[in-house]
Amino acid sequence: MQLNKRQLLIGSAALAMAGHVGGARAASAISYWHHFTSQSEMAGLLKIIGLFQAANADVAVTQENIPNSEYMAKVSSAVLAGGRPDTAMVIAERFADLTAMEGLIDLTDRVNGWAGKANFPDNRWTGLSSDGAIYAVPAFAFVDWMYYRTDYFEEAGLAGPPKTFDEFLEACRKLTDPSKGRYAFGMRAGAGGFKYVIDVMEAFGSPIVKDDQPAIDRAAAIEAVTFYSDLFLREKVVPPSAPNDSYRQIMEAFRTGQTAMLWHHTGSLNEISGAMKQGEQFSTAPMPAGPKAHIARVAYAGNGIMKEDNIEAAWQWVSFWGQTDAAIALLEGTGYFPASAAALQDQRITGNPIYGAAVETLEFGRLPNNFIGAAGWSENVVNPAFQSVLTGQSTPEQAVDRMTQGLDAALR
Amino acid sequence: MTSSASRYLPFRALGELSETRYWMYLLLLPSLVLILLVIAYPTLYGMAISFREMRLTRPGLDGWVGFKHYAAMWSDPVFWIALKNTVVWVTAAVVLELALGLLTATALNRDLPGTKIFAVLILLPYFLPNVVAGHMWALLLDPRLGVINDILVRVGILQTYKAWFADPNAALAATILVEAWHGFPFFALLLLAGLKSIPEDLYKAAAVDGAGVAAQLRLITLPMLKTVIAAAVILRVISLVNSPDLLLILTGGGPGDATQVLSLYAFQTAYKEFNFGYAAALSVVMFVILMVFAVAYIRISRITKE
Amino acid sequence: MATLSIKDVRKSYGSVQVLHGVDIELEDGGFLVLLGPSGCGKSTLLNMIAGLDDTSGGDILIGGRSVVDLAPKDRNIAMVFQSYALYPTMSVARNIGFGLEMRGVDADKRKGAVEDAARLLQISHLLDRRPANLSGGQRQRVAMGRAIVRDPELFLFDEPLSNLDAKLRVEMRTEIKRLHERLGTSIVYVTHDQIEAMTLGTKVAVMKGGYIQQLADPRTVYERPANMFVASFIGSPAMNFLPGQLVREAGGVRFEASGVSIAMPARKPAEISERPVILGMRPEELKVAARDQASVTGVIDVVEPTGPETMVTVQVGDRSVIARVPPRFAGQRNETIFFTVDPASINLFDPDTEQRIDI
Missing domain, CATH: 2.40.50.140 (Nucleic acid-binding proteins)
Structure with missing residues (x-):
């Protein structure tokens, strides 16, 4: 008991005080919570703030960085106990939870009266809407794709990146050479690994949720988990550290040449480009297609408003992110894909072949699963269930059953 | 005259009150209110939540549910794994920390040249916040870049780099060792203070009486440190049972549920699933377990008797 | 044969010499008092006899056997400390019998010996208590009990009475004298109190600055002091x-x-x-x-x-x-x-x- 309760209360008290102080500020000062942490992300953010400040001298933005892993804890404490920021970053995976806890303010009317809306096709809004109401303005997108080592592929006599799971498995076998300490695929099964487990399940034809009801197809899901875990267990084309490998570890593995293929999204392009040469050493490709579906996520992230106090200034800020200038500033700083269709026409994207795979993915990519409780279920159930298959503590059948039960509980 | 007297009446009443025995209750009142506010209220509130449905993402479900969460816990396999892991993790870590702490304290108590500097150095791990220690060890034990792996391979203990946190048993053992490293200065510090209070003459007398090092440790040092050890163990157990941070950073409870402990489970339930009702129930169970442990431990070690 | 022979014993800590070639012989059944102000080296000398301190030179013989290379427990001595050094977590009985217990004497024999010692010191009724529940004088008796139960060749007393109040000190002084006369075991006794030295010793070694100023029987030390330091240190009012x-x-x-x-x-x-x-x-x-x-x-x-x-x-x-x-x-x-x-x-x-x- 002690810990959570105490943390919650102390945190809430601190936040309540912070909120109070915030209230005393000028009406044109707004706060902004986000989870940009890397140097390039912060540089991009500061550039946007600079542009915004130049255009809106009367509104001062105070940004506050919260580590991604603690973001929801802090936001939910603020919702529960007071001390909300004016505005906050919202990524697609968290949208459902944030709206369910009534953390965001309905922006439908403002968006409909906003000139910039035309730049965003309907699918940009889907992930940031609930029951027809819009709660956030899209800002940028993470487009899933695959990085691969062109030099390793050549060495292994592979013509090009795999287009299907069968080709992927074939390539994995050819690219793995434990004697060189080289593994084909940097599987992420530590924190955040659930994403790819769910992707593979859908690629094998199992939906997750339909009409707010659990919809896992047991047979297909088992097949998917078996296929995916076998990469580690039977094929051994994955580094032995996979069960605890998270973002940092899979990046490190790819950058140091331990792995030949990596599933991630456009957001890591800058980091990888910094470690090796585009085209010569690595390239990008769309995610391979599964037997039943071709899954890759296009996750739009936006900014929402969390309280009414300074809503005019807050709206100016969140809608500013939807402008092409801001999108391009972020793209330059971080490589994050613009959500705005207008910005996508920018020469920096169309003229760079490395983005070809992302542009292609935009055609078929899906939005992430977006149901209330998705984040908790993914992290607290899917992740350990899949890990326990990798460590031999349970079978794919048991893991799928645990996921199904967990999903039932989450949706009930 | 009368008017000026009545003006001071409140002060006089206060003065008279200060002569009565109710005065002390009045003086205790502020502290009592403070304690009620910061200890009793949150504790009872937390317990109350455990009998309610409180999921931030389902505001409509709010309401009393009685023992529902406790019943759910009974049939929740993760709870039982977490309970078992908590016992193993805390016991092993505390035993290791106690042993290391005693060893360190004994060494530091010898007043050899340089022990002062060494005493400060040895406290450093404890100065590190859990989060910092966790990230540091995550790097040290990294399967690709870790210095520990490099050393072990160089001296020939390992053939290749080991992914410490990818194997359930190794993960639990590794996190225990990291915790032991982090927590032993706590014991060293308290035990050193305890050792300093043992008169040197006792060891001289024991030496004359024919007690060797082992007998001195068993018959003098340990019995005389009993109170300190008991207090340190209780404090450490409480803090370990309640702090998920190190495991959160090193393994997140994985792989599978190999390093899942109650505090981490409660934390994840509250802040990933936003299910505060169930998290509160988990926390109440931890609270009860700690109470039972503390009472039983004090009984067994009989520290209240002397 | 002498019980204790100290031959040219020296002690230095680094470059600081605290004992300069001390020579003492103590006859069987004798009572040697090491007397001097604090810092004179008397306690160091006692610790060296006990084996709790190493010697930097010279030799110490107990019962004709050189003991400088022996551990304290092998020197066949028993020691009474100024602080009594009773084991706080053990009963009085176990405290007294501890030396026997460590030497593997079986429980029955130990019990008898402890009871004998307790009777001699009139503390039989205290055997089940813990040291914390005893008065100063009682603790002193227990500490002596712990020494005599072992029946050693030599007793070492390190300012045993200095923690007692004046009245008890006189009582216990008599007690020690009686005990010595009764047991007949040789004693080395450290004190800075000249009355204790005069009343108890058969031989008094007055020490200062790491040197023995005079080694003689109490009478001689009092009446024929070897130098002005001895003359002024002994006797009150002073000479x-x-x-x-x-x-x-x-x-x-x-x-x-x-x-x-x-x-x-x-x-x-x-x-x-x-x-x-x-x-x-x-x-x-x-x-x-x-x-x-x-x-x-x-x-x-x-x-x-x-x-x-x-x-x-x-x-x-x-x-x-x-x-x-x-x-x-x-x-x-x-x-x-x-x-x-x-x-x-x-x-x-x-x-x-x-x-x-x-x-």
Whole structure:
């Protein structure tokens, strides 16, 4: 008991005080919570703030960085106990939870009266809407794709990146050479690994949720988990550290040449480009297609408003992110894909072949699963269930059953 | 005259009150209110939540549910794994920390040249916040870049780099060792203070009486440190049972549920699933377990008797 | 055969030498008191005998056997500490029997020995208690019980009475003396209290600065101190010192100073040179006398009756002298007073070396 309760209360008290102080500020000062942490992300953010400040001298933005892993804890404490920021970053995976806890303010009317809306096709809004109401303005997108080592592929006599799971498995076998300490695929099964487990399940034809009801197809899901875990267990084309490998570890593995293929999204392009040469050493490709579906996520992230106090200034800020200038500033700083269709026409994207795979993915990519409780279920159930298959503590059948039960509980 | 007297009446009443025995209750009142506010209220509130449905993402479900969460816990396999892991993790870590702490304290108590500097150095791990220690060890034990792996391979203990946190048993053992490293200065510090209070003459007398090092440790040092050890163990157990941070950073409870402990489970339930009702129930169970442990431990070690 | 022989024992910590070649022999059943102010090296010497401190040189023999390379437990000694050093977590009985327990003596035999020791020290009724529940005197008895139960060849006492109040100290002093006479075991006893040294010792080693100043029986140490340090350290009030001149005369020598003129017999007066000396006389040797018999003349300064006797501070020349006189002394301040002194009780010291001069 002690810990959570105490943390919650102390945190809430601190936040309540912070909120109070915030209230005393000028009406044109707004706060902004986000989870940009890397140097390039912060540089991009500061550039946007600079542009915004130049255009809106009367509104001062105070940004506050919260580590991604603690973001929801802090936001939910603020919702529960007071001390909300004016505005906050919202990524697609968290949208459902944030709206369910009534953390965001309905922006439908403002968006409909906003000139910039035309730049965003309907699918940009889907992930940031609930029951027809819009709660956030899209800002940028993470487009899933695959990085691969062109030099390793050549060495292994592979013509090009795999287009299907069968080709992927074939390539994995050819690219793995434990004697060189080289593994084909940097599987992420530590924190955040659930994403790819769910992707593979859908690629094998199992939906997750339909009409707010659990919809896992047991047979297909088992097949998917078996296929995916076998990469580690039977094929051994994955580094032995996979069960605890998270973002940092899979990046490190790819950058140091331990792995030949990596599933991630456009957001890591800058980091990888910094470690090796585009085209010569690595390239990008769309995610391979599964037997039943071709899954890759296009996750739009936006900014929402969390309280009414300074809503005019807050709206100016969140809608500013939807402008092409801001999108391009972020793209330059971080490589994050613009959500705005207008910005996508920018020469920096169309003229760079490395983005070809992302542009292609935009055609078929899906939005992430977006149901209330998705984040908790993914992290607290899917992740350990899949890990326990990798460590031999349970079978794919048991893991799928645990996921199904967990999903039932989450949706009930 | 009368008017000026009545003006001071409140002060006089206060003065008279200060002569009565109710005065002390009045003086205790502020502290009592403070304690009620910061200890009793949150504790009872937390317990109350455990009998309610409180999921931030389902505001409509709010309401009393009685023992529902406790019943759910009974049939929740993760709870039982977490309970078992908590016992193993805390016991092993505390035993290791106690042993290391005693060893360190004994060494530091010898007043050899340089022990002062060494005493400060040895406290450093404890100065590190859990989060910092966790990230540091995550790097040290990294399967690709870790210095520990490099050393072990160089001296020939390992053939290749080991992914410490990818194997359930190794993960639990590794996190225990990291915790032991982090927590032993706590014991060293308290035990050193305890050792300093043992008169040197006792060891001289024991030496004359024919007690060797082992007998001195068993018959003098340990019995005389009993109170300190008991207090340190209780404090450490409480803090370990309640702090998920190190495991959160090193393994997140994985792989599978190999390093899942109650505090981490409660934390994840509250802040990933936003299910505060169930998290509160988990926390109440931890609270009860700690109470039972503390009472039983004090009984067994009989520290209240002397 | 001597129980204890200390031969040229030295001790230094780094470049600091705290004991300079100490030699002591203690006869069987003897009671050696190491006496001196703090820092004189007496406790160090005791610890070295016990084996709790290493020797830097020389040899220590107990019962004819060199023990410098033996651990404390193998020296066949028992020690009583100033702090008593009772094991707080053990009962009195276990405390007393601890040495036997560590030597593997079986429980029945141990119990008998503990009970015997307890009876001897009259603490049988305390055997089940913890040290924390005992008074100071009782703890002292337990500490002694722990020593005697082992029946060692040598007892070592490290200022055992200094933590007791005055009354208990006297009681326990008697107790120790009785115990020594009864058991007959040799004892080395460290103290800074000259009364304990005088009452208990068969041999007293007065120490200062890491040297033994005098090693003799208590009587000799008191009456014939080897130097001015010993003379002043022992006796209360301290010995009176008067600088003066030694002159030869018929049949002997005479000490002359302002207000003092004492004739002394000398074995060989012809060999004595006339020279400045310091005269030492104990306060009780000054006897009030008539003017015509006087060898010391002075003016009363302070009169302090203590009950059994009276201390009189007298101005003699430019020096203060204390006389211990009978209780009903009637003299008043500023009166002139006359004393005789037994020449045999007088000590003479060299003003430069402060060593005793024999005449």
